[in-house]
Amino acid sequence: MSEFQTSSTRKAQKQHKCQCCYKPIEPGTQYVRHAGCNDGDFYWFVFHENCGALVQKVADYIGEAIDPGEAIYLAEEYGVEL
Ligand SMILES: [Zn+2]
Numbered sequence: 001m002s003e004f005q006t007s008s009t010r011k012a013q014k015q016h017k018c019q020c021c022y023k024p025i026e027p028g029t030q031y032v033r034h035a036g037c038n039d040g041d042f043y044w045f046v047f048h049e050n051c052g053a054l055v056q057k058v059a060d061y062i063g064e065a066i067d068p069g070e071a072i073y074l075a076e077e078y079g080v081e082l
Helices: 049-062 068-078
Strands: 003-011 030-038 041-048
Touching: 030 049, 041 049, 049 068
Parallel strands: none
Antiparallel strands: 003 030, 030 041
8 A cells, every 4th residue: 555645835837727616726826736646546636725725624624535625515514614
């Protein structure tokens, strides 16, 4: 079993789509790129800085990895706020 995770903050060169709130990340703005490998499956996500922080906070609160697209819903359900 191999597992790693890395996140970095970058400046968008082109438009990306946030995988938490599904709104565009405009070129020239800071965004978070979160990449990892889980049992040989490579994955990566891009988020607005706030959305990335929210996903992290909800995952920490629940204690396991979450689907980033559900972070906003889960944050409401569990009463997690940034
Ligand atoms: Zn977002």
